[in-house]
Each structure stands twice: as structure tokens, then as C-alpha cells.
Amino acid sequence: MRELEERILKDGRVLPGEVLKVDNFLNHQVDPDLMFSIGTAFAHAFRDAGVTKVLTVESSGIAPAVMAGLALHVPVVFARKHKSVTLIDDLYTAEVYSYTKKTSNHISIAKKFLGADDKVLLIDDFLANGQAVQGLFEICDQAKAEIAGVGIVIEKVFQTGHELVADRGVKLVSLAQITSFDGDRVHFASETTK
Numbered sequence: 381m382r383e384l385e386e387r388i389l390k391d392g393r394v395l396p397g398e399v400l401k402v403d404n405f406l407n408h409q410v411d412p413d414l415m416f417s418i419g420t421a422f423a424h425a426f427r428d429a430g431v432t433k434v435l436t437v438e439s440s441g442i443a444p445a446v447m448a449g450l451a452l453h454v455p456v457v458f459a460r461k462h463k464s465v466t467l468i469d470d471l472y473t474a475e476v477y478s479y480t481k482k483t484s485n486h487i488s489i490a491k492k493f494l495g496a497d498d499k500v501l502l503i504d505d506f507l508a509n510g511q512a513v514q515g516l517f518e519i520c521d522q523a524k525a526e527i528a529g530v531g532i533v534i535e536k537v538f539q540t541g542h543e544l545v546a547d548r549g550v551k552l553v554s555l556a557q558i559t560s561f562d563g564d565r566v567h568f569a570s571e572t573t574k
């Protein structure tokens with residue numbers, strides 16, 4: 381998505397540890413016009429997939445997920461994060477390890493918001509090692525919900541998350557695919573195909 385790549389080049393900052401800081405439009409301050417374009421792009425990519433619900437994880441997944449839900453006219457559910465979860469009957473839960481933060485969180489959603497009749501579009505801001513997406517897969521499995529696909533705003537394709545999605549056999553749509561960082565420069569997969 382050209383508009384997104386241009387915004388990353390303009391406002392993104394490369395931090396040590398191959399982390400892209402995009403708090404100007406995605407992770408802290410949010411640009412609603414750009415988010416609307418992002419939601420529209422996800423809806424277009426999954427318009428024939430029979431999506432009944434959009435699922436994400438708080439907090440940074442919520443803005444793009446809501447815009448995708450708006451464009452598809454389906455509800456949006458975000459998993460909540462907890463330090464730990466004792467067994468609670470009315471929740472689906474999964475453990476998510478963050479390589480970036482070196483911490484483990486539980487994510488959970490209320491059972492009443494996901495079920496076997498649902499076909500779910502998973503949305504997240506970043507795909508790095510895919511631990512968040514893996515956690516959402518586990519939650520969908522517990523709910524016996526079908527997975528329509530995965531929509532990612534920014535994928536770091538040099539990390540392993542896409543393999544995890546491929547192993548699952550579901551469609552992955554990443555609106556910006558970063559192939560490498562070179563100092564403070566960002567390279568996209570689209571550079572080699574243009």
C-alpha cells in the first residue's frame with residue numbers, strides 16, 4: 381500500500397534491535413484518515429471471505445481493526461492482556477510471549493463474543509515473530525471459530541511470523557512488507573517488484 385509505505389518513510393524511525401517506531405500515526409498518535417484507508421484495503425482483500433467478526437489484541441491493533449470492521453460492517457473484538465489469568469470459565473485465553481519485551485502475557489476474550497458460527501479476520505499492527513497471531517489462533521480454536529485470514533499493517537518479513545501463518549494455511553495480507561533495515565533506512569518488498 382503506497383500511502384502507508386510513504387508514511388513509514390516520512391515518519392517512521394528505526395530503533396536499535398530492528399524496531400520501527402511509528403508512534404506518530406499508529407502506535408500512540410493515530411491518523412484516522414490513514415487508518416480508514418487501511419481498513420478499506422483489508423476489507424477489499426477479504427470481501428469474499430465471509431467474515432463475520434474482526435479480532436485483534438489491545439492496544440495497537442484496535443485502530444486498524446475497527447476500520448476493517450467498519451468497512452466490512454461486522455463487529456470487532458479485541459483480546460485483553462493480563463499478567464496472569466487464573467482459570468475463568470467464561471473466557472478463552474492464550475499465552476503470548478513477546479520477544480521484543482521479553483515478557484509473557486495472557487490474552488483473553490469473553491466466550492460470548494466468539495463462537496463456532498464465526499469466520500474471523502485477525503488484524504494486528506505488526507507481524508514480527510507472530511506470537512500475538514499465534515495466541516489469536518489458539519483462541520479461535522478454543523471457540524471452534526473458523527479463520528478467514530490475517531491482515532497486518534506492517535510486516536517485518538525477515539522475522540518468522542509469516543511462516544507461522546503459512547503453516548496454518550490461511551491467507552495473509554500485509555499492507556507494508558519491510559524486507560530490511562539499513563541503518564535508518566527502510567526497504568520494502570515492493571521495491572524489488574517495481
Ligand code: G4P
Binds near residue numbers: 513
Ligand atoms: P509478535 O507478536 O509478532 O511475536 O511480535 P513481538 O513479540 O516481537 O512484539 C511484541 C510487541 O512489539 C507487539 O506489540 C508488536 O506489535 C510490537 N512490535 C514488534 N515489532 C515491532 C516494530 O518493529 N515496531 C513496533 N512499533 N512494534 C513492534 P504489543 O506488545 O502487543 O503492544 P501494543 O499492541 O500494546 O502496542
Ligand code: NA
Binds near residue numbers: 437
Ligand atoms: Na500489536
Ligand code: NA
Binds near residue numbers: 407440505506
Ligand atoms: Na505494538
